[in-house]
Amino acid sequence: MRSCRATALGARNGAGSYTNDGCIGGIAGISTVVSPPETVKAGYLGQLSEVGSLSVTGTPASVNEGGASQLGGAAAMDDDTITALTGSEVAWNAPSWPVSSISASGLALATNVYQNTAGNFSGRYFGVLGSGSLLVLDSLPDNYGTYAGDGLPDSWQNQYFGLDNPNAAPSVDVTGTGQNNLFKCTAGLDPTNPASVFWLRIEVVAGQPNQKRLLFNPRWTDRTYTPMFRTNLVGGADWTNLLATTVSDNGAERTVTDTNAINNARFYRIQITCP
Numbered sequence: 001m002r003s004c005r006a007t008a009l010g011a012r013n014g015a016g017s018y019t020n021d022g023c024i025g026g027i028a029g030i031s032t033v034v035s036p037p038e039t040v041k042a043g044y045l046g047q048l049s050e051v052g053s054l055s056v057t058g059t060p061a062s063v064n065e066g067g068a069s070q071l072g073g074a075a076a077m078d079d080d081t082i083t084a085l086t087g088s089e090v091a092w093n094a095p096s097w098p099v100s101s102i103s104a105s106g107l108a109l110a111t112n113v114y115q116n117t118a119g120n121f122s123g124r125y126f127g128v129l130g131s132g133s134l135l136v137l138d139s140l141p142d143n144y145g146t147y148a149g150d151g152l153p154d155s156w157q158n159q160y161f162g163l164d165n166p167n168a169a170p171s172v173d174v175t176g177t178g179q180n181n182l183f184k185c186t187a188g189l190d191p192t193n194p195a196s197v198f199w200l201r202i203e204v205v206a207g208q209p210n211q212k213r214l215l216f217n218p219r220w221t222d223r224t225y226t227p228m229f230r231t232n233l234v235g236g237a238d239w240t241n242l243l244a245t246t247v248s249d250n251g252a253e254r255t256v257t258d259t260n261a262i263n264n265a266r267f268y269r270i271q272i273t274c275p
């Protein structure tokens with residue numbers, strides 16, 4: 001399909017898919033659409049040109065889930081010029097998830113995702129197809145489908161269990177290790193591997209009766225491990241951070257030495273905090 005546009009002396013005269021340019025001298029303007037009425041403007045050079053290719057983009061190119069992006073386009077004509085197109089000038093096709101809809105004016109809406117996901121969209125201008133993608137960011141980690149609002153990141157649940165799997169619930173322990181999904185996610189474990197466990201071992205320190213050595217594994221650099229203690233499990237003071245310590249790491253294993261283990265009994269635990 002042909003369109004008519006100016007190649008010199010300034011802007012073309014056109015609206016929507018209609019374009020018309022006047023021409024120098026007695027050469028008539030050429031139009032491709034009957035309505036709106038064409039207007040011949042003196043001093044313009046007109047020629048026929050075709051849309052060679054169409055690029056379509058969203059502004060912004062990435063949005064949070066639930067957000068919107070304004071689509072638009074640029075048509076490369078066969079005379080090597082570029083025509084910028086508003087969202088209303090492109091005929092949009094149905095987009096792919098997680099782009100949920102595109103209005104006639106080219107406003108694209110993004111739905112919830114469980115991980116950063118690119119949705120594809122496409123549209124036509126004078127019969128020429130252009131395609132693009134909109135990156136939808138997983139800005140809220142716990143809002144997707146049946147995994148929404150359960151306290152675990154939906155991306156983690158999908159990674160190990162796929163979508164809509166009841167075994168992904170926080171309280172479930174499918175491997176029977178005694179550590180449920182909430183703990184496994186926090187500790188950075190594989191919830192589908194029975195060998196993937198977090199362990200804590202307490203050792204005496206030879207020749208140091210007032211010291212105890214705590215060893216635990218695995219330790220990940222993106223988590224915080226806070227050793228805590230109390231002297232009575234059923235009463236007395238609550239769990240308290242262990243302050244007098246020395247720490248050393250060997251790969252995924254960390255050794256914390258309590259250098260002030262002066263009580264008759266001390267109980268220890270490691271508090272793990274995710275990023």
Ligand SMILES: [Ca+2]
Nearest residue numbers: 113138140141
């Ligand atoms: Ca999300």
Ligand SMILES: [Ca+2]
Nearest residue numbers: 147152153154
């Ligand atoms: Ca969740």
